[in-house]
Amino acid sequence: MRVALAEDSVLLRDGLARLLADEGFDVVMQCGDADELMRRLAGHAVDVAIVDIRMPPTHTDEGLRAALEIREKYPGTAVLVLSQYVEIGLAMKLLSDSAEGAGYLLKDRISDVAEFVDAVRRVAGGGSAIDPQIVSKLLSRRRDDDPLAELTPREREVLELMARGSSNQGIADSLVISVGAVEKYVSSIFGKLGLPSTGSESRRVLAVLLFLSG
């Protein structure tokens, strides 16, 4: 799996490249800023680009803009955005059309190698990875007549994992239940929240996030 890295901190970039190489990824490019990334992507087929949000020259949102451009220009390249802050608004911006092949994680997550690698694989495979902090913020958001109050604790757990981008198999593994049980929970949750069932695992991420942030 070919990976492109864009991160201005050399320390982190090296660390990430080493980690990914150790895990069997083929790190085909390492860039210090978004312009370099876009330039080098033009001639390369890459499965996933891992992009830091804040990079030179302005250290504001170069990475996010590059990510949106990649999603538009190279549909075959998945994008995983890393940031030291997670912002619901930015996540929604990144996923504005679809959550397929897109991820937005707090930089801290890279230290949990197994989970991080799983997220990279999931995104590269057309799935999504949404930072748990965003999902828990959305879930704990106070609402009038909160429809989440109707969910059982187990359903809340399933909803949380669903929103992070986990597949049914992934949810089943995390909660140590069967995939069939997960499917039942999912349809019950969609029923209680009044959401139409999307069928696809990757499409439901956006539906759930939109519901939670709306």
Add this chain to the structure above:
Amino acid sequence: MVIAIALVATAGTAGTVLLQLASDDGGPDPGLQVSLLAWIILPYVLGGLVAWYRSPESRFGPLMIAAGFVTLVSSLSAANWTPASTLGAAFDLVPFAAFLHVFLAFPTGVLRSRRERILVGAGYAVAVGLQVAGLLLGGIPGNAIVAIDAPGVAADLHQVQLTLMAGFDLIALGVLFGRRSAAGRPLRTPVTILINSYSLSLVLAAVLLLTQAFSLVPDASLTVQRTMFLVAGLAPFVFLLAMLDARLARSAVGDLLLELRSVPPRSDLREPLSRALRDPTLSLAYWLPEYETWADQDGRPVHLPGAGEPRSVTLIDSEGRHLAALVHDPSLDDEPQLLQAVGAAAGIALENGRLQVELKAKLQELEGSRGRVIEAGQKERKRLERNLHDGAQQRLIALSLDLGTYSSKLDEDPETQSRIQVAREEIAVSLDELRAVARGLHPAVLSAHGLGVALESLAADSAVPVKLNVAVEKRLDESIEVAAYYVVTESLANIGKHAQARRATIEVTHEGDELVVEVVDDGIGGADSEGGTGLRGLADRVEALGGRLRVWTPSGGGTRVRAQMPCG
């Protein structure tokens, strides 16, 4: 002196009349010719005297008198005594040059440009120089200074001379018209009449000179000459009319005085001044000695137009120091007395206005320095946030990454695994704390993505359900966005701590050219809007941006915080 000149002129004119009547060379209708000469000489000399008397510093009066006397001298050409007739003949064309001079120098007596000075100088040179040369060559047989008898050459020379003078007149005509179109606003009516009569006499003079030069229809030449004299003699009357107009303008100064006496004193002086000067384009600047600068009525620095700009400036001084400056249409330069009178009438009101403007300027300076202090603080906070982000936070993440990598390679040692896990959790807590500190220093998401995105996170973190409506699409000045962000942060923090509210709404909208941020809750109200440093600090920040922060917090009626900031 005045009486002496008047007497000399009257006597001279009487002499001319007698001289012409006694002349052998009177031409047809000697009576009419004499009256026309008197018609020119007397109004010029007497009109010049009135002008001189009214404004001794102006050179226009003496110039008019000189033109009258030059005409007087030129009429000596009809004398029977050769030296006198030669002198008169030498001055034959000088009145044409003098009229040219008078027309161009109206009303100050001073020519406005080098070009005009060259034109008038050339007029005198051609009128006197070539005339004397012609006389030396025997242009008029039997004159007192014949040196060589070459009447043919003299006649050619005379033709050149007349053609040149006609050309000068036409150029002067062009200058007058050019001046009229350059004036920024229509000139006063009498002045327009004046310029038209000048133009007419210049055209007639040119025609007269050309008919003489090429000996076209001698009878017509006489008619043209007489018409020209008639019109040229009108000019002094028109000049008196213009002076009368200035007198009318002076009554506007009286109205101005009454108007400025109103109670309370007017703060806008531009409008009454503009009315008194009849210049709608007038603008007013005050001198601020402390800042050594000119300022407009709102205390903002302005530049006075310099030389070469199409606006004129009249300074109004009081007790040896600048008070104000009138920036006006250049055509008002022709009425220095009016400008002075208006300046004098407005003196006390202007002094008053100057003090007000000085106060406004100081206030603006104070606001500016408050804004700069806040801005410097903001810049510093931004720098610190950036340092944290690129420094400590980045290093901790890299460290945590290293630990994660080691841990994934240590499958066999659960003891070390769990220690590494604890260390990583410690790092995660540190990172969270650093993030909170950094966010408090400067909300980085705000710089990158604007209010909408930044407020969304705030609303999501709120202790009560929040309805957020950000109806502002475009990015605003960073200082305004930051202030709006802090208004919401502080308000939500207060709601969480004190309000016991069930819900809150945040509205961010444009109203005209203001950004309005309103945070409303349905809590218990009665918030301490004065004692708490939070709201006070917010008010400082908002006011430093020229905005207002208001808090309504009736007991039991919820709290409404509303900030309005100009955002262009």
